[in-house]
Amino acid sequence: MITAISLVVVPLLAGFSFLFIDKYLAKFRKLFILGTGLITLLLSINLLIQVSNHPLIYNLGNWKEGIGISLIIDPLGGILAVLIAFISFIIIAYSLSYIKNHQLKYYTLLFLLIAGMLGMVLTGDLFNLYVFFEITSIISYVLVAFNKEDISFEASFKYMIIGSISGILILLAIILIYQSTGTLNLAQLVIAARNIPIQLKKVIAVLILIGFGAKFAVVPLHTWLPDAHSTAPSPISALLSGVVIKVFLYALLRVLFILFRIEELLALDFNNLFVYSGVITLFTGHLLAYRQDKLKRLLAYSSIAQIGYILIGVGLFNAAGLEGAIYHVINHAVVKGVLFMTAGIFILKSKKKNIADLKGIAYQLPLSSFIFTISALNIVGLPPFNSFISKWLLLHAALKADFIIPASSILIGSLISLSYYLRIITLLYSKVKEELTSIKVPYQLQLAPLLLSLFYLPLALFPNFLLLLIKKAPLFLLKTINYYNILLGGEEWIGLFG
Amino acid sequence: MQFIYLVVIILFCLGLYTILMNTNLIKIIIGINIMDSSLVLLLVALSYKPAGTAPIIDKPYSVIVDPIPQALALTAIVIGASITALMLLLTIKLHRNYNTLDISEIRRLRG
Amino acid sequence: MRRIYILALILILASLLFFTFYDLLHPTEFETDKTQISDYYIEHGVKETGAINLVTAILFDYRAFDTLGEATVIFIAVSAISLLATKERVLVSNTNFSPIVYQGISFIIPFLYILAFYLIFYGHLSPGGGFTGGVVIATTFVLLKMTFGIRYSREEKSLQRRSLIESCGAIGFIIVGILGIVRGDSFLANGQAGFDLGVAGQLLSAGIIPILNLFTGIKVGSGLAIIFHRLVREE
Numbered sequence: 001m002i003t004a005i006s007l008v009v010v011p012l013l014a015g016f017s018f019l020f021i022d023k024y025l026a027k028f029r030k031l032f033i034l035g036t037g038l039i040t041l042l043l044s045i046n047l048l049i050q051v052s053n054h055p056l057i058y059n060l061g062n063w064k065e066g067i068g069i070s071l072i073i074d075p076l077g078g079i080l081a082v083l084i085a086f087i088s089f090i091i092i093a094y095s096l097s098y099i100k101n102h103q104l105k106y107y108t109l110l111f112l113l114i115a116g117m118l119g120m121v122l123t124g125d126l127f128n129l130y131v132f133f134e135i136t137s138i139i140s141y142v143l144v145a146f147n148k149e150d151i152s153f154e155a156s157f158k159y160m161i162i163g164s165i166s167g168i169l170i171l172l173a174i175i176l177i178y179q180s181t182g183t184l185n186l187a188q189l190v191i192a193a194r195n196i197p198i199q200l201k202k203v204i205a206v207l208i209l210i211g212f213g214a215k216f217a218v219v220p221l222h223t224w225l226p227d228a229h230s231t232a233p234s235p236i237s238a239l240l241s242g243v244v245i246k247v248f249l250y251a252l253l254r255v256l257f258i259l260f261r262i263e264e265l266l267a268l269d270f271n272n273l274f275v276y277s278g279v280i281t282l283f284t285g286h287l288l289a290y291r292q293d294k295l296k297r298l299l300a301y302s303s304i305a306q307i308g309y310i311l312i313g314v315g316l317f318n319a320a321g322l323e324g325a326i327y328h329v330i331n332h333a334v335v336k337g338v339l340f341m342t343a344g345i346f347i348l349k350s351k352k353k354n355i356a357d358l359k360g361i362a363y364q365l366p367l368s369s370f371i372f373t374i375s376a377l378n379i380v381g382l383p384p385f386n387s388f389i390s391k392w393l394l395l396h397a398a399l400k401a402d403f404i405i406p407a408s409s410i411l412i413g414s415l416i417s418l419s420y421y422l423r424i425i426t427l428l429y430s431k432v433k434e435e436l437t438s439i440k441v442p443y444q445l446q447l448a449p450l451l452l453s454l455f456y457l458p459l460a461l462f463p464n465f466l467l468l469l470i471k472k473a474p475l476f477l478l479k480t481i482n483y484y485n486i487l488l489g490g491e492e493w494i495g496l497f498g
Numbered sequence: 499m500q501f502i503y504l505v506v507i508i509l510f511c512l513g514l515y516t517i518l519m520n521t522n523l524i525k526i527i528i529g530i531n532i533m534d535s536s537l538v539l540l541l542v543a544l545s546y547k548p549a550g551t552a553p554i555i556d557k558p559y560s561v562i563v564d565p566i567p568q569a570l571a572l573t574a575i576v577i578g579a580s581i582t583a584l585m586l587l588l589t590i591k592l593h594r595n596y597n598t599l600d601i602s603e604i605r606r607l608r609g
Numbered sequence: 610m611r612r613i614y615i616l617a618l619i620l621i622l623a624s625l626l627f628f629t630f631y632d633l634l635h636p637t638e639f640e641t642d643k644t645q646i647s648d649y650y651i652e653h654g655v656k657e658t659g660a661i662n663l664v665t666a667i668l669f670d671y672r673a674f675d676t677l678g679e680a681t682v683i684f685i686a687v688s689a690i691s692l693l694a695t696k697e698r699v700l701v702s703n704t705n706f707s708p709i710v711y712q713g714i715s716f717i718i719p720f721l722y723i724l725a726f727y728l729i730f731y732g733h734l735s736p737g738g739g740f741t742g743g744v745v746i747a748t749t750f751v752l753l754k755m756t757f758g759i760r761y762s763r764e765e766k767s768l769q770r771r772s773l774i775e776s777c778g779a780i781g782f783i784i785v786g787i788l789g790i791v792r793g794d795s796f797l798a799n800g801q802a803g804f805d806l807g808v809a810g811q812l813l814s815a816g817i818i819p820i821l822n823l824f825t826g827i828k829v830g831s832g833l834a835i836i837f838h839r840l841v842r843e844e
Contacts, residue, residue: 005796009783012681016779019772060674062794062801066646069674105692112685119678127570131678134577138682141584142689150595154604157588161526164581165517168533171574172510175537178566179544179633182645203629503630511623518615553663554735555655556810564647565654565663569672572664572740576679580686583836587690590840 003047004058004071007081008119011040015111022104030096033107037089040114044085048078052469055476055486057124057187065487066185072124072486076326076473080121080250083330087242087337087452088114094341094448095235098348106146113139113239117247126174126184129251133170137163137215140244144232155227162214162224170211173204177259186258190484193259201259202268212252216245218311219281222304226288229300234344237296241303241340242333249307249329253314258480262317274315275398279409282308286416294353295343298420299336302379305413306332312406313394319474320400324393326470327463331387334455335379341449342372349441355424360432367446369428371453376421378456381414386459502543509536521601523589527582534578541571658799659806659815660733668738669818669825673797676821677782679740680828684779687832691772694839706756714756721749729826733815739822743829750834754841768838771831778828785817785824 014036021032050056055074059065073081092110099106116135123129141163145156178184180200181192196204214221225245229237256265265271285305292298306328313325345368346358362369378385391410398407459466476483509532516529545567553565589599596604650663650671658666668676725745732738789798799816800806807814 002790005790009787009796012677013780013783015681016684016776016783019776023773058795060796061670061789061798063671067649068671102692105688108688109685109692112681115681127573127672128675128678131573131577131675131682134581135678135681135685138577138581138584138685138689142685142692145588145693148693153588153591153595157523157585157592160581160585160588161517161530164530164585165514165533167577167581168530168537171537172540175540175544175567175570176629176633178570182647184566197632200629200632203625206625500634503634504627507623507626507630510626511619514622515615515619518618519612552736553651555651555661555663556734562651562663565650565667566647568664569667569675572668573675573679576740577682580682583686583840584689587693587840591693 001056001058003043003050004056004073004122005060007040007043007047007085008071008115008122010043011036011111011115011118015108015115018108018111019104033092033096036111037085037092040118041082041085041089044078044081044118047073048075048082048469051075051078052472055483057486066183066188069128070124070185070187071122072187072483073122074473074476074483074486075469076250076477077121079326079330079469079473080247081118083333084114084117084121084243084247087239087333088117090337090448090452091235091239091341093451094238094344094445097442097444098235098344099233102146106143109139109143110239113143113244117243120247120251124186126177126186126189126255128184129186129255130167130170130174133248133251134167136244136247137167140228140240143236144228144240146233146236147231149231151227152231155224155231159224159228162221166211166214166221169207173207173211176200176204176207186254187484187487189258190480194261196259198264201264204259205256205268205270208252208255212248212255215248216252216307217281217304218277218307219284219304222281222284225304226297226300229303230294230296234296234340234347237300237344238337238340241300242337245303245307246310246329246333249310249314253477257477258483261480262478265317271315271317274317275312275403275406278308278311278313278315279406280308281305281311282409282413284308286413286420290416290420293355295346295355295358295424296340296353298355298424299339299343302417303332303336305417306336306379308413309391309394309410312398312403312410316397316401316403317478318397318401319471319478320397321394322474322477323467323470324390324397326473327393327467328387328390330466331390331459332379334452334459335375335387338371338375338449338453339379341452342368342375345441345445345449346372348445349439351439355427358424359427359430362428363432365441365446367450368441371446371449372428373425374456375453376425380418380421382418384460386456386463389460389463500543502539506536506540506543509533509539523592523599523601523604526601527585527589530585531578531582534574538571538574538578541567541574655809658818659809660818661809662733662735662738665733665738665818665822666815669733669821670797670799670815673786673821676825677786677797680779680782680825683829683832684775687772687775687835690836690839691768710756714752718749718753721745721752725749725826725830729822730812730819732822733818734810734812739825740829742822742826744833746826746830747833747837751837754838768835771835775828775831775835778824778826778831781824782821782828785820788817 021029051073052075058071060069116132119132141156141160144159145152180196183192217225229241282305285301285308289298289301310325310328313321350357378387381387381391395407395410513529513533517526520526545564547561547563550561550563551559553562592604593599654663654666655661658670660666725742728737729739729742786797789796789802792802794802804816806816
């Protein structure tokens, strides 16, 4: 039980107390940073083991559900918590040798960002979700501007304007939900939301779709993402692209499925909305990525495209689609993390951001280039890799639900991405006459991406182990009555088709 | 429909109009603040009950207004103020770098 | 042309909101027990938390986790502004005020402190609380700096001290929360964890609420003071 709350409190406390560590115990600083990341990771794994069979509820201040704030953790929350803690741990290890200045503020903000994301996936209270949502967003704005360059301030400002408008829309939606149901507890809302008139529900749905959609960059609202993710420091780009946008997507799905039953969503044609906005997002992301000449910008556009894949899977509103989507979320977080980290190494080495300037860098950075190549082929979705499995699951689910165009666009999109990633890979391995630079890249910097890329192996070879866990997620996300039953302490869950 | 909800709607739309129509950074920030304030007003208005007293129970009152929206309003104000402070800082930075507050001249990032 | 699109968008939004609020305020078929929770707070709030100010009871007891989040938001803003603001000295102002202003400000400062701590300590009894009190504390710093100017030599040191104080406030909040776990209950538990709720209406009552108020006040006060200092040094 105590694991749930300590998962939020540990990084929060670490963020608050890092100033003291930095000032008085500077010797133990590295140990403290890594230790916090490791403890968070272990706690999250412990939590996942607990909730994989019995979702748990933790009442803060021991108030009854609905009176106080509760944390409600179901398998999906557990999986995402482990994903967040794991990627964050790798990012922390990478940052230790990447970030050289303003370390104090950097780690303070990074810990609080981890706490904010974990709070978002663990909380069972609508307004608490908003508070953590704002914590996560504000830190994202700040860390985007961390480099203190002109363009990073500009990107941060753009992100901030769009982000604050989306925050306002979500707050309005929450006020409307509270006023029409009288509760803020997510599980109680499952029952209470049935009384909201459909007209009002539609307005709330529009507000949260725009609000959260702007945050995970669904296509008409994606303009901030390439700027923000490409100007941020590389570890932050990896974290933003890898997990932060997925957490916002999780928040949308959680609230949406609680407000509407699946039948209502299908009657309102939300599945078409999701799937086809996913298709548009996918193509926009891929086609714009094709035209980029800066490496990190290309990766950022590729992230938009991957959000498109995930949206297609989610929009099917069935278990198979969701499983594929969740598996793709995990794969993309891992792979895009590696890609951004290696891109950071390239940029550190060559001091240039354009792809053309990276020509022949593979001869100086053989390991990083190899990892980059593997990861690029992985994210394209070529057969032996793990992304292929999740894309295959998505394709299969889309075909089964008679969405022919989205299914074929998954294939076409992968072909487009293959073309632009191949362009980079051939550049990396093409021969050049002179040495590029003599800048030394610290060896430890390559450890973190190497470690993360080693996880392709289990993800690709033993997908069934993970899928077994993932299979439990739709049970609580789609059949929200199960989510409500967590409150009652039930042990019997209603199957998806039962 | 009470008058105050019309005020909320007008303020909300006015804020959005300010954001969309202006190219001045400061005015955009003001627009976001107006939208934020309209929601705070909405929260306070929703908690109101006719002839209700403030939720401080020093003696038994018959009608007491809903205390939850007021607590939520405080949170919304704090978050709004923090974002405003950050946006103002970035505005200062942008003004120093580009020597203008016009967003159409600042935009170097495209695509 | 753009103007017309925007106006159309705004009009659509306005009508959408109008009908939404109309629905919301004239419930027809969904007359539910929607005020259940606020009624619960009004009925049991004083007894369960010991605070007669129900807004404080909600902020620092029922929904104290939200307040921790809010405090974190301010902490983030302070860290962010310290990170992004320039550290070099910038001339602010060298205006000389008349002696009346100097004397008046010096005279008013102690009273402002009294007001601030009154607001903080009576947060559970009357309107006020940690946030309001903290803002009043921050205004004293603002007033002092506005009138007496900024001495740069001692500036950076005092800012560091202040951010230490701010961290203390935030850590204190969490430690009080953890005390609830240590006493065998859950995070941020008040009455349930056996903290003495006292007699409602007295100064020393409501368990952890005044303590949390104090920590929040310290945090917000020093935090806002830092924000002011950092921002005022930018031009």
